[in-house]
Amino acid sequence: MKLIQDISFKNKTALIRVDFNVPISKNGIISDRTRIISHINTINDIIDSGGKVILVSHLGRPKGVWEKTLSLKKLVKVVSFESKRKVCFLDQKIGSKKLIENISRVSRDEIILLENIRFYKEESSGDLLFCKNLSYLADVFVNDAFGTAHRKHSSTYHVAKYFNEKCIGNLFYKEYSSIFRVINNFSSPMTAIIGGAKISSKINVIKSFMSFADNILIGGGMMFTFIKSAGGEIGDSIIEEDELEKAGSLLEMAKKNNVNLIVPQDSINSRAFIDNEDYIISDSKMIPKGLIGLDIGPKTISNFKSIISKSKTIVWNGPMGVFEFKNFSTGTKEVAEAVASVTKKGAFSLVGGGDSISALKKFGLSSEVSYVSTGGGAMLHFLETKKLPGFQAILD
Numbered sequence: 001m002k003l004i005q006d007i008s009f010k011n012k013t014a015l016i017r018v019d020f021n022v023p024i025s026k027n028g029i030i031s032d033r034t035r036i037i038s039h040i041n042t043i044n045d046i047i048d049s050g051g052k053v054i055l056v057s058h059l060g061r062p063k064g065v066w067e068k069t070l071s072l073k074k075l076v077k078v079v080s081f082e083s084k085r086k087v088c089f090l091d092q093k094i095g096s097k098k099l100i101e102n103i104s105r106v107s108r109d110e111i112i113l114l115e116n117i118r119f120y121k122e123e124s125s126g127d128l129l130f131c132k133n134l135s136y137l138a139d140v141f142v143n144d145a146f147g148t149a150h151r152k153h154s155s156t157y158h159v160a161k162y163f164n165e166k167c168i169g170n171l172f173y174k175e176y177s178s179i180f181r182v183i184n185n186f187s188s189p190m191t192a193i194i195g196g197a198k199i200s201s202k203i204n205v206i207k208s209f210m211s212f213a214d215n216i217l218i219g220g221g222m223m224f225t226f227i228k229s230a231g232g233e234i235g236d237s238i239i240e241e242d243e244l245e246k247a248g249s250l251l252e253m254a255k256k257n258n259v260n261l262i263v264p265q266d267s268i269n270s271r272a273f274i275d276n277e278d279y280i281i282s283d284s285k286m287i288p289k290g291l292i293g294l295d296i297g298p299k300t301i302s303n304f305k306s307i308i309s310k311s312k313t314i315v316w317n318g319p320m321g322v323f324e325f326k327n328f329s330t331g332t333k334e335v336a337e338a339v340a341s342v343t344k345k346g347a348f349s350l351v352g353g354g355d356s357i358s359a360l361k362k363f364g365l366s367s368e369v370s371y372v373s374t375g376g377g378a379m380l381h382f383l384e385t386k387k388l389p390g391f392q393a394i395l396d
Contacts, residue, residue: 001395002167004042007140009051013103015138016042016169017155019145019374020057020075028074033082034357035147035374036075040083042144042169047085047109054103054112054137055079056155058148064121072116083111091115095133103137117155126158135162144169146176147375149390150382160393168394171374176391178371179382182350187312188214193304193335195220195318196355199243202318203250204384206261209315210253215307216261219296219320219331223284226251226263232285235269237293262307266297268321268328275325295321296331308338312346317353317380323362332359340368352379 018039023031030036046053060070073089080087088106090113092099099114106112117123122130131154135141141163143149148156149172160166168176182190192209194202199222209216218226221238228234229248254261267284269291270276281297282288296304308314316339320331336359343349351360352373360366373379382388 001391003173004045004142004167004169007165007167009046009049009140011050012139012165013052013054013137014046014140014142015054015056015134015159015163016046016142017145017148018043018055018057019147020055020072020079021059021147022075024059024069024074026069030075030078033078036078037082038171038374039144039169042142042171043083043111044085045170046142047111050108051140052106052108052112054114056114056117056134057145058118058123058155059116060118062116062118064119064124066119070116070119072113076113079111079113086110087113089113089115094120094130094137100137120154123154126152126154128158130154131159132162134159138163139165141166142169143167143390143394144172145390146172146373147378149375149388150378152389156390157393161396166394168391172391174371175373175375175379176382176388178350178373179379181348182313182315183212183383183386186212187348189311190313191215191217191307191311191315193217193219193308193314193316193318193339195222195316195320195332196353197221197238198240199225199247200240202380203243203246205317205380206250207253208384210250210257210259213259215311216254216259217304217307218261218263219300219304219335220318221293222318223264223267223296224293227284230263230285233287234284234293235287235289235291237267237269237287237291260307262303264296264300265303266299267293268295268297268330269293270328273322275327277327279327294325295328301331301334304335305338308335309342311342312348314339314342314347314349315383316349316351316356317376319355319359323355323359329362333363336360336363336365340365343369352376
């Protein structure tokens with residue numbers, strides 16, 4: 001595994017795959033700069049060592065067509081501000097002589113930012129000519145976009161084969177190392193906290209945790225698919241009918257593997273999906289018709305906190321309830337505080353996924369856990385399969 005510290009960048013150009021897929025409002029306001037800020041260290045290290053940098057990123061899902069609202073031109077001022085460098089935005093077509101000429105005119109202390117890579121249909125198809133044209137722009141390939149490392153796209157995977165010199169960036173290394181520690185070098189007891197609305201996107205990662213976790217705590221809307229599969233009454237709560245059988249299988253698998261998989265015993269319910277103070281606490285297996293479960297209940301919170309407090313390694317992905325609503329945020333808040341508390345006592349805590357990160361920020365706990373992963377999908381993929389195509393491409 002090569003890092004940027006293992007390569008001499010003096011008088012060389014580096015093509016850096018970054019993940020600037022940040023939330024932008026219709027007015028062009030970036031509400032969260034975390035992903036941009038996370039890459040600045042890699043960018044500045046390479047420039048400071050005498051290299052020239054070209055940044056490649058996606059924004060949104062334009063599916064191979066140009067969309068003004070998803071142009072990376074919107075990011076120029078923010079990238080410049082955060083890096084304290086001039087940013088030169090080049091929107092010439094990849095493969096054109098004009099782009100190569102313009103790149104040659106940019107000074108080494110400036111940052112070159114190319115247009116949204118997903119404006120090209122060749123990005124997702126892995127087109128080899130497109131990859132070659134991309135590789136002609138630089139001498140070294142640096143993958144710093146851990147968040148897209150699970151995808152076999154042109155700029156994250158296929159392009160690497162056309163570079164003799166390639167490595168991972170500082171952010172990628174930190175992300176990879178933190179998750180690798182959870183999989184291969186963790187301290188027991190190990191607790192996985194899995195939440196969110198849908199079980200379908202988490203089935204494989206829950207299966208994976210069965211092989212090494214001591215506890216798996218289930219929260220969020222997905223809890224009701226588990227409860228329904230075991231014969232519980234869930235009122236009008238969210239459910240994935242197609243996943244009932246798989247949920248039941250996971251419960252059986254946990255018993256066979258002696259894994260403590262805990263589904264909430266009580267829930268906080270409302271008559272509507274609104275921030276309403278008129279809520280009812282009930283047994284999660286006996287939710288009356290007309291009510292929707294929107295958070296885990298006090299008994300569950302107490303149980304989860306007890307388990308977390310005894311853990312040495314914690315992985316958390318997904319909220320316990322609708323934490324955006326004050327009246328249904330208690331479960332997520334209490335779990336976040338429990339993770340932060342045990343981290344202070346020496347446990348290692350890894351938190352990933354957009355909603356989990358948002359919850360940490362909301363409750364002022366972002367700096368109270370060991371590591372916050374910006375690559376939710378890649379994190380889950382790595383935990384599921386123990387492999388990442390984007391990382392393997394650097395090794396090959």
